[in-house]
Amino acid sequence: MSRLIVVSNRLPFALDLTSEDLWTVTPAAGGLVSAIEPVLRERGGTWIGWPGVAGEIPRTPLEKATRGAGYAVVPVSLSKAERDEFYYGYSNEVIWPLFHDLQNFCHFEPAFWETYKTVNERYADAIARHCQLGDFIWVHDYHLMYVAQALRARRVHAALTFFLHIPFPPFDIFAKLPQQQRLLRALLEFDLLGFQTRRDLRNFLQCVRRVLSDAEVLPSAG
Structure with a gap:
C-alpha cells in the first residue's frame, strides 16, 4: 500500500509560547483536520506543515504533541518575516x-x-526528504500552489495531488494577478487537481486556455 503524505500550510495543531515561557499545544480546528486526521491515524503516513510558531521550532513540545498520533509529523520552519x-x-x-x-x-x-x-520551495524540500516513488502526496490549498513546480525541479516524480479549498475565479478576475502565467504553470505540474465545484473547474480551464497559448485542453472521456 502506498504511503499517504499530507501537506498543508499548518500542522493539525499549533504550538504557542506563553508569557511564563511554557509551550502549549492547541489542536487545530477546521474541516481539513477533521477530514484528514482520522485517515492518517487509521492508515499511518506523514503530515507536513508549519506548527504555528515563527523561528526555531522547539523539539520537546513537538514530540509531546505527536506522541501516539499514529502518523509522523514533519514541521516546516518560518521566520517572522516569511x-x-x-x-x-x-x-x-x-x-x-x-x-x-x-x-x-x-x-x-x-x-x-x-x-x-x-x-513553497522549503515545503518542497521537506517533501523531497521524506517521500519515495509510489507515495501518494496530497497538497492542500492556496498557500501551496507552487509546491509541485518546486518538486519537479528537485526531480521528485511521485504522484502529486492538489485540492483547492477556495473558489477559482473566472478569467476577468484571475487576469488581475501579476503572476497569472507562472501560477498556472505551477499548478499544471500536479498530476491531479481538485476543485470544490464544476464552476471552479470551468474557470480554471478557461484561464488555462486564455493565459497559456501552448497548453492543450482535452475533452473529458467521462
Missing part, C-alpha cells in the same frame, strides 16, 4: 481576496510573491 509575507501577505492579501472577487483588499507587493515561492 510568515508575514507568505501567509499574511501573498496568501491572504493577494490570493484569498482576489479569488473571492474582493479586489479592493488586494495588495500586490512584489516581495510577497518572492517569499511565497521561497516558502
Whole structure:
C-alpha cells in the first residue's frame, strides 16, 4: 500500500509560547483536520506543515504533541518575516481576496510573491526528504500552489495531488494577478487537481486556455 503524505500550510495543531515561557499545544480546528486526521491515524503516513510558531521550532513540545498520533509529523520552519509575507501577505492579501472577487483588499507587493515561492520551495524540500516513488502526496490549498513546480525541479516524480479549498475565479478576475502565467504553470505540474465545484473547474480551464497559448485542453472521456 502506498504511503499517504499530507501537506498543508499548518500542522493539525499549533504550538504557542506563553508569557511564563511554557509551550502549549492547541489542536487545530477546521474541516481539513477533521477530514484528514482520522485517515492518517487509521492508515499511518506523514503530515507536513508549519506548527504555528515563527523561528526555531522547539523539539520537546513537538514530540509531546505527536506522541501516539499514529502518523509522523514533519514541521516546516518560518521566520517572522516569511510568515508575514507568505501567509499574511501573498496568501491572504493577494490570493484569498482576489479569488473571492474582493479586489479592493488586494495588495500586490512584489516581495510577497518572492517569499511565497521561497516558502513553497522549503515545503518542497521537506517533501523531497521524506517521500519515495509510489507515495501518494496530497497538497492542500492556496498557500501551496507552487509546491509541485518546486518538486519537479528537485526531480521528485511521485504522484502529486492538489485540492483547492477556495473558489477559482473566472478569467476577468484571475487576469488581475501579476503572476497569472507562472501560477498556472505551477499548478499544471500536479498530476491531479481538485476543485470544490464544476464552476471552479470551468474557470480554471478557461484561464488555462486564455493565459497559456501552448497548453492543450482535452475533452473529458467521462
